[in-house]
Amino acid sequence: MDFQDVGNLLWALLVSLYYCLEAIVMFFVPTGRKVVRGQTVLITGAGSGIGQRLSVEFAKLGCTIVGVDISIVGLGETKKKLEDLNMKVKYHCYKCDLSDREQIYDVADKVKSDVGDVDILINNAGIVTGKRLMDCPDKLMIKTMDVNAVAHFWTIKAFLPSMLEKNCGHIVTIASGAGVFGLPALLDYCASKFAAVGLSEALDLELWQQRKDGIHVTVVCPYYIDTGMFKGVSTPILPILKPEYAVNRMVDAILKNKRMLLLPGFSYVMYALKGFLPSKAMYVMGEACGINTSMDTFIGRKKE
Numbered sequence: 460m461d462f463q464d465v466g467n468l469l470w471a472l473l474v475s476l477y478y479c480l481e482a483i484v485m486f487f488v489p490t491g492r493k494v495v496r497g498q499t500v501l502i503t504g505a506g507s508g509i510g511q512r513l514s515v516e517f518a519k520l521g522c523t524i525v526g527v528d529i530s531i532v533g534l535g536e537t538k539k540k541l542e543d544l545n546m547k548v549k550y551h552c553y554k555c556d557l558s559d560r561e562q563i564y565d566v567a568d569k570v571k572s573d574v575g576d577v578d579i580l581i582n583n584a585g586i587v588t589g590k591r592l593m594d595c596p597d598k599l600m601i602k603t604m605d606v607n608a609v610a611h612f613w614t615i616k617a618f619l620p621s622m623l624e625k626n627c628g629h630i631v632t633i634a635s636g637a638g639v640f641g642l643p644a645l646l647d648y649c650a651s652k653f654a655a656v657g658l659s660e661a662l663d664l665e666l667w668q669q670r671k672d673g674i675h676v677t678v679v680c681p682y683y684i685d686t687g688m689f690k691g692v693s694t695p696i697l698p699i700l701k702p703e704y705a706v707n708r709m710v711d712a713i714l715k716n717k718r719m720l721l722l723p724g725f726s727y728v729m730y731a732l733k734g735f736l737p738s739k740a741m742y743v744m745g746e747a748c749g750i751n752t753s754m755d756t757f758i759g760r761k762k763e
C-alpha cells in the first residue's frame with residue numbers, strides 16, 4: 460500500500476462519513492414524492508394481488524399502465540378495476556409466460572412499438588411451491604427460479620437501454636422477506652428472492668459506477684401479505700399484512716426513490732440483528748415467533 464492508496468482510503472472514509480450524516484438528516488427530513496404523471500409503468504404479475512393494486516395506484520397517479528401476466532383472465536380483471544376508477548386510464552396488457560425468455564423479449568418488442576419506452580419497470584410476478592427441498596419436484600424449483608429471479612434479467616435487459624439513454628427511469632423489484640431471511644419449506648422461493656435482492660443491489664451499484672443517477676433502483680421485501688398467495692400460513696405473533704397497507708408503502712417507497720423497503724418496520728430490527736447475532740440465536744427467535752413453522756399449514760393458490 461503506497462502513499463496514494465492511503466490517501467484514497469482516507470478520502471473514501473471522509474465521503475462515507477458525509478453519506479452517513481446525509482442519511483441521518485434525510486431520516487428526519489420528510490422526503491418529497493416525485494411526480495410520475497404521464498409516465499409509463501410496466502408491471503409484471505399485474506393480473507392479481509399486489510400487481511393489480513399497484514396498477515390501480517399508478518393509474519390514479521396519472522400513469523399509463525402496461526400489465527404483463529400469464530393470466531388473460533387476471534389482466535381482464537385488472538382492466539375492470541381500472542375502468543371502475545372512472546378516469547381516462549391508458550391500459551395495455553400482454554399475456555406472457557415469464558419463465559420463457561423468448562416470450563419476454565417478444566412482448567418487450569410489442570410494448571416498445573405499441574406504447575413506447577417504459578419509465579418504471581416493476582418486476583412483481585412471483586410463484587411459490589411451499590414444499591420442503593426433498594419433496595419439491597425439480598421442475599417446480601426451476602420454474603420458481605425462472606419466474607421469481609431469472610425473468611428479471613430479461614425484462615431489465617429489454618427496458619433499461621432507453622432509461623440509460625435518457626439517464627431517467629426506475630427499476631423496482633418486488634422480492635420478499637424471504638429474500639433476506641431463509642425459511643423452512645421455502646427453500647426454492649428463498650433462493651429466488653435472495654437472487655432478486657442481489658440482482659437489484661448489484662444493478663444499483665453498476666448504475667452508480669456509471670454515474671446514471673437519474674435511474675433509480677428499489678427492492679421491496681415484505682412479510683406475508685393477505686393476497687391468497689400464501690393462503691393457510693399460520694402467524695401466531697406477527698399478523699399478516701393487509702394488501703392496501705403493503706401497496707401504499709411500496710408506492711411511497713418508489714415515489715421517494717428508496718433503495719430498499721422492508722415490511723413491516725420490525726423487519727429492519729431483525730435484519731440488523733442478523734448481521735451480528737449467532738445463527739442459532741436467530742433460529743430460536745424464529746421458533747419463538749412461530750415464523751419457522753409458519754409454512755406447515757400452507758395451502759397456497761393451487762389447492763383453492
Ligand SMILES: NC(=O)c1ccc[n+]([C@@H]2O[C@H](COP(=O)([O-])OP(=O)(O)OC[C@H]3O[C@@H](n4cnc5c(N)ncnc54)[C@H](O)[C@@H]3O)[C@@H](O)[C@H]2O)c1
Pocket residue numbers: 503504505506507508509510527528529530533555556557558583584585586606633634635636680681682683684685686687688689760
Ligand atoms: N403475498 C405475499 O404474502 C407476499 C409476500 C412477500 C412477497 N410477495 C411477492 O409479491 C409478488 C406478488 O405477489 P402476490 O401476493 O400479488 O401474488 P399473486 O399470486 O396474487 O400474483 C402473482 C401474479 O403473477 C402471475 N404469474 C405467475 N406466474 C407467472 C408467469 N410464469 N408469467 C407471468 N405471470 C405469472 C400470476 O398470474 C399472478 O397474477 C410476488 O413476487 C411475491 O413473491 C408476496
